[in-house]
Amino acid sequence: MAQPAIPPYDGATVVITHRVRNNRHEAYAVWMETISPLCKAATGFLDWHIVRPIPGITATYTVIIRFDTKKNLQGWMESNDRKRLIKAVKPLLVGADDFYISSGLDFWFVPGGARTKVPMRWKQFLITWSAIYPLVLFVPLGGC
Template sequence: MAQNKPVTLVITHSLLPEQAEMYEQWLGKIMPVAAEFPGHLGANVIRPAEGQNLWNIIIRFDTLEHLYAWTQSETRNALVKEIAPLLTEGDKTEVHTEAAFWFTPPAAHVRRPKQWKQFLLTLLVIFPSTNLVPSLTGLLLPGLKGTLLLHFINDACVVALVVWLWMPIVTRLFAGWLKKN
């Protein structure tokens, strides 16, 4: 049976020292190629903390079939072979089908952040978004004031901002704090 829910590919690359610039160039090459594949919904790069070499790339696809078309493609395989000499542990990939995994650690031995920290960061992005978006859509769409359609548009905008913009930024900015007990 076909998997019709959005899926996420998490790629973990551990680089050899002093290879970040070459890796960034490679990302600039592979990301646009991935974006051309059917079902591509977006991508984020989580760069390592200062003094570390662990990179995480998060790519979303609309279906599991489209994700596998990308991961099994000759194009991706050739690009991964190109960067392989810079990687200490090869091309590690994980497929996530859950809706949200912002706080999933990049490795099994890393603990998930405390729930109260997850709560605070989520609130940090939800609160301003749920207050600013309705104000803006109210100004832009005054004829829809008080309608279910405007409520839907507001919710869709908030979710899109949180998933594709704010949470990737905030989790990267607060990565050190999230790791502390």
């Protein structure tokens, strides 16, 4: 019996960085509570992660958002809701609304602005599993 073909993953990720002005972090947190549900309701949304700054060391928030397709991600990034909210948050930011869009896991292997080629998919797979496999194999043994 033939197995149905699994469609290729055509996911897309955006990495957004916002450097927040001193003493504006609470206002930025309120802004994040406003934009988050709108983003999560967008077509094709998969997940959202926030890397918050370390007080006294950095003022940069990094937001990683994944969508099922690059088209849906661009739809969110270019939406009127997002444009309106980015305009509202600009006074809280030191710089611009910086972001980098990538398909799949490519952004983990080639930094934004790099002039190198993305490694072949099989090489990405090998590197990823060479990091994950030892963790899966040995970390549970350490808990005994």
